[in-house]
Amino acid sequence: MAGFAxxxxxxxxxxxxxxxxxxxxxxxxxxxxxxxxxxxxxxxxNPLYLNQIYRLKFRxxxxxxIEPPEVTFVKLADRPIPIHPxxxxxxxxxxxLLGQQGWSPVQNVESVCMSLQSMLTGNSKNERPxxxxxxxxxxxxxxxxxxxxxxxxxx
Amino acid sequence: MPxxxxxxxxxxxxxxxxxxxxxxxxxxxxxxxxxxxxxxxSPEAANTAAxxxxxxxxxxxxxxxxxxxxxTVDETLLCPVCKTPFHSPVTTTCGHTFxxxxxxxxxxxxxxxxxxxxxxxxxxxxxxxPLIIKDQLDRLKVKCPNKGCDHVCSREHLDAHYxxxxxxxxxxxxxxxxxxxxxxxxxxxxxxxxxxxxxxxxYCDEKVALVDLNTHYDYLCSGATTKCSACDATVxxxxxxxxxxxxxxxxQIRCKWHIAGCKIFDKRYLVQEHEDGxxxxxIGELLKQRAEDRRIIDNLTDRLVTLxxxxxxxxxxxxxxxxxxxxxxxxxxxxxxxxxxxPDPSSFFFDMEWRPELANxxxxxxxxxxxxxxxMLARFERLExxxxxxxxxxxxxxxxxxxxxxxxxxxxxxxxVELGSKVGVLNMHTxxxxxxxxxxxxQQRAGAASASTSGLSNSxxxxxxxxxNNAVRPPSEGGxxxxxxxxxxxxxRGEPPPxx
Ligand SMILES: [Zn+2]
Ligand SMILES: [Zn+2]
Ligand SMILES: [Zn+2]
Ligand SMILES: [Zn+2]
Ligand SMILES: [Zn+2]
Ligand SMILES: [Zn+2]
Ligand SMILES: [Zn+2]
Numbered sequence: 001m002a003g004f005a006x007x008x009x010x011x012x013x014x015x016x017x018x019x020x021x022x023x024x025x026x027x028x029x030x031x032x033x034x035x036x037x038x039x040x041x042x043x044x045x046n047p048l049y050l051n052q053i054y055r056l057k058f059r060x061x062x063x064x065x066i067e068p069p070e071v072t073f074v075k076l077a078d079r080p081i082p083i084h085p086x087x088x089x090x091x092x093x094x095x096x097l098l099g100q101q102g103w104s105p106v107q108n109v110e111s112v113c114m115s116l117q118s119m120l121t122g123n124s125k126n127e128r129p130x131x132x133x134x135x136x137x138x139x140x141x142x143x144x145x146x147x148x149x150x151x152x153x154x155x
Numbered sequence: 156m157p158x159x160x161x162x163x164x165x166x167x168x169x170x171x172x173x174x175x176x177x178x179x180x181x182x183x184x185x186x187x188x189x190x191x192x193x194x195x196x197s198p199e200a201a202n203t204a205a206x207x208x209x210x211x212x213x214x215x216x217x218x219x220x221x222x223x224x225x226x227t228v229d230e231t232l233l234c235p236v237c238k239t240p241f242h243s244p245v246t247t248t249c250g251h252t253f254x255x256x257x258x259x260x261x262x263x264x265x266x267x268x269x270x271x272x273x274x275x276x277x278x279x280x281x282x283x284x285p286l287i288i289k290d291q292l293d294r295l296k297v298k299c300p301n302k303g304c305d306h307v308c309s310r311e312h313l314d315a316h317y318x319x320x321x322x323x324x325x326x327x328x329x330x331x332x333x334x335x336x337x338x339x340x341x342x343x344x345x346x347x348x349x350x351x352x353x354x355x356x357x358y359c360d361e362k363v364a365l366v367d368l369n370t371h372y373d374y375l376c377s378g379a380t381t382k383c384s385a386c387d388a389t390v391x392x393x394x395x396x397x398x399x400x401x402x403x404x405x406x407q408i409r410c411k412w413h414i415a416g417c418k419i420f421d422k423r424y425l426v427q428e429h430e431d432g433x434x435x436x437x438i439g440e441l442l443k444q445r446a447e448d449r450r451i452i453d454n455l456t457d458r459l460v461t462l463x464x465x466x467x468x469x470x471x472x473x474x475x476x477x478x479x480x481x482x483x484x485x486x487x488x489x490x491x492x493x494x495x496x497x498p499d500p501s502s503f504f505f506d507m508e509w510r511p512e513l514a515n516x517x518x519x520x521x522x523x524x525x526x527x528x529x530x531m532l533a534r535f536e537r538l539e540x541x542x543x544x545x546x547x548x549x550x551x552x553x554x555x556x557x558x559x560x561x562x563x564x565x566x567x568x569x570x571x572v573e574l575g576s577k578v579g580v581l582n583m584h585t586x587x588x589x590x591x592x593x594x595x596x597x598q599q600r601a602g603a604a605s606a607s608t609s610g611l612s613n614s615x616x617x618x619x620x621x622x623x624n625n626a627v628r629p630p631s632e633g634g635x636x637x638x639x640x641x642x643x644x645x646x647x648r649g650e651p652p653p654x655x
Contacts, residue, residue, distance in 0.1 A: 004237070004260075007220045011238040065236060066260045104269040105261045106235040 005064040009033045012108050025113045028055065035059050037074070040113050042120045048083055049120050055079035056116065057091075058109060068103035071112060085125050090136045094129060095119065213327060215336075217300055217317055219254075225296040225307060232291055235270060236261060240310075241292055245281040249273040252284050299323070303338075341366050358393055415439035469529045480536050484543065 013030055021027060021038075028037040036058040042049040059070040073081045073091035081087060086094040096102030097115055129135070219242035232240045236257035246252045251270045253261070261269050262277050293311035301323035308316055317324055322340035329342055330349030337350050353362040356371060358378025363371045372393065379392045385405035390398045399406065404424035410417040411426075412435040419429050430436075 004220070007239075008237055015238075063264075066264055101265070103265075104272070105257070106269045108238075 003062075004066070005060050005062050006033045008065055009036075009060060009109075012110070016110070021110060022114060024117055025110065033060060036109065038109070038113055039079075040117050040120075042117060044121055046121060046123070048123065048126055052082065053079060054082050054120075056113065058112075065105040065107065068098050068100065068107075069109070069112070071098050071116075082120055083126055083128065084120060084123050085127050085129055086119070087128070088132050088135055089128055214318055215325060217313065222300055222310075222313075223298040225298065228295060229291070232288070232295075240295060241284075241288065244284045244288060244292075246284040247273075247275055248280040248282070249275070252288065255281070301325075337366060358391065410435070412436055412439040415442055473529060473532060476533065476536060480540065483540060 009030075010033070016027055016030075024041050024043045026039045028039055030036040038056045038058065039053050040056060041053045055074040055076055057072050057074045061067050061069075071093060073087060073093065075081050075091060081089055081091050088094070093116070095115070097107070097112065220237050220239045222239070224240065228240050234241050234244070234254045234257050235251070236253055239254075241252060242254045242256065244252050245255045245258060247258070247268055249268050249271055251268055253269070258269075258275075258281075259277060262275055266275060267273060268275050293309060295310045296307055297310045297313055299306040299308075299313070299316060299321055301317070301321050304321050304323040306316055306321060322338065324339050325336040326339050326342065328335050328337050328349050328351060330352075333349040333351055335349075335351045341350050343350070348365075350366040351364045354365055354368065355361070356363055356368075356376055356378065358372075358376050361371070361376070376391060376393070380389045381392050381395065382388070383390050383395070383398060383403055383405075385399070386403050388398070388403070404427075405422055407421055408423050408426050410419035410433055411430055412433045413419075415435040415438040417433055417435040417439075419426060419433070421429070433439075
């Protein structure tokens with residue numbers, strides 16, 4: 001069955017358009033069914049993320065939602081990469097929810113955004129993942145090809 | 156699935172169709188509309204139109220994920236994976252429901268439940284979902300997925316419509332050598348010729364598939380042209396009539412708001428200019444609006460009237476039922492047990508009243524659950540009377556049971572009493588024997604003391620005669636509770652101890 005992702009994303013989009021997203025999450029663009037951009041911000045007063053808005057890029061394969069989307073933070077003039085022990089400075093997110101193992105097809109764009117939101121909210125460490133610099137320098141792979149170790153589940 | 160082009164009633168293309176094409180071929184009169192030639196196709200057709208497999212399916216399958224539902228569907232009926240109402244759902248061992256297709260795909264990637272991550276095995280861990288889910292899905296109102304068809308039906312009837320009746324369903328071309336598909340409505344009877352066969356346009360040199368001919372004539376054909384005598388424009392010859400009727404700026408026409416009172420009557424292009432600011436437009440719009448309102452009001456009135464009558468009917472029926480069931484309960488209350496087996500008047504009533512309606516419900520094309528609460532009430536009352544019957548039967552059973560219990564217990568009781576009496580006798584004899592023994596001991600001791608040896612030789616053995624002589628008597632039975640049943644030992648004094 002072709003276009004499974006398209007049909008599902010169409011459903012999600014019309015739901016977003018009619019019900020709007022939860023607070024702190026905004027759809028920036030969804031011009032096609034391959035790549036969407038969303039803005040998220042943290043709702044509490046966590047000083048690490050205060051008054052900041054972050055841009056997320058979703059890339060969907062044709063197998064979405066059976067396969068997870070590829071989600072990264074995007075750096076722009078007014079959209080930094082949030083500091084977090086599981087977010088590399090090039091925007092790659094290390095979250096088991098987005099890996100092949102942790103993903104579930106009942107997830108959707110909205111739920112992923114909310115998970116990321118709470119991942120930031122719950123963080124108090126002002127640091128990048130170990131080996132960030134090296135990783136960012138060496139990394140030419142697509143995020144999904146990287147074999148993350150989800151050794152830390154309390155993110 | 157019926158074979159394609161089975162000449163069923165529903166399959167025949169509209170009567171006008173073949174004759175229309177024939178008339179087009181014969182005359183230059185363009186058909187009034189071209190909408191019929193917008194290629195209808197199931198949405199899947201676009202993706203899978205070119206069949207690669209040897210076995211070409213008679214029909215393309217309906218894609219349930221893009222069906223258009225008329226009402227908002229309850230969240231609980233949406234598959235958590237595809238977010239559309241379930242299609243052939245399965246329920247997993249962990250109790251979650253998915254479209255079979257969706258859960259299969261999900262388990263291909265990861266063998267756990269997408270919701271609670273319980274390990275799952277394809278098919279083995281699937282169950283049939285509760286019937287109530289199927290019922291609810293069946294009742295959803297959907298639009299026919301074929302483009303051009305605006306048929307709406309409950310989902311359970313969609314397959315039948317799509318497979319057998321819809322004129323816009325793409326079926327196999329009647330020519331068995333042709334691999335293309337064609338809307339059922341374009342299939343001509345007798346179905347033998349391929350509608351994809353190319354024919355030459357009457358007006359130009361182009362070759363056009365028979366099925367596309369109307370579109371070609373109306374829009375694409377650039378055959379011999381001529382100049383319009385009125386406006387000087389170059390017009391394709393066979394479209395001249397249409398040009399004069401709709402497009403030519405020269406002929407005089409009336410303002411489109413003439414129904415509102417505009418008196419303008421002039422050449423088309425002048426009138427068109429005028430129409431933009433026609434003062435009667437407002438009135439015209441108002442009139443239109445009014446007509447629309449009128450129509451809505453009429454519809455509503457009709458609906459109201461039918462609803463009102465329906466309601467009254469239901470009320471009457473319900474009242475009648477109440478009355479009857481009350482009578483039924485009254486009579487059964489007064490009746491004795493034998494009457495219980497006779498048919499309950501109320502259930503008889505329901506049979507008469509409800510069978511025809513139920514038949515309608517199942518055989519009708521569209522389910523008319525016109526009176527669900529009525530139906531439920533009927534069911535309820537019926538169940539209630541059944542309940543009453545059953546509870547009476549239970550009471551009866553109970554009585555019967557206690558009777559037979561008693562009958563079985565009585566002999567047991569007697570045996571028990573008998574046993575008790577025997578134990579009493581045994582007890583009696585034991586006491587008697589012990590007394591005798593003691594007596595003997597006393598005698599022996601007395602005898603030894605006085606050195607007289609009357610009973611010394613037979614110290615261990617005591618004969619019955621001796622016992623009698625020694626006047627050791629069994630205790631009298633007077634104080635024993637089993638006197639009435641003890642027969643043998645009523646006079647055991649002179650006898651040996653009774654057999655046990
Ligand atoms: Zn489950
Ligand atoms: Zn599904
Ligand atoms: Zn249809
Ligand atoms: Zn053909
Ligand atoms: Zn032509
Ligand atoms: Zn003209
Ligand atoms: Zn006018």
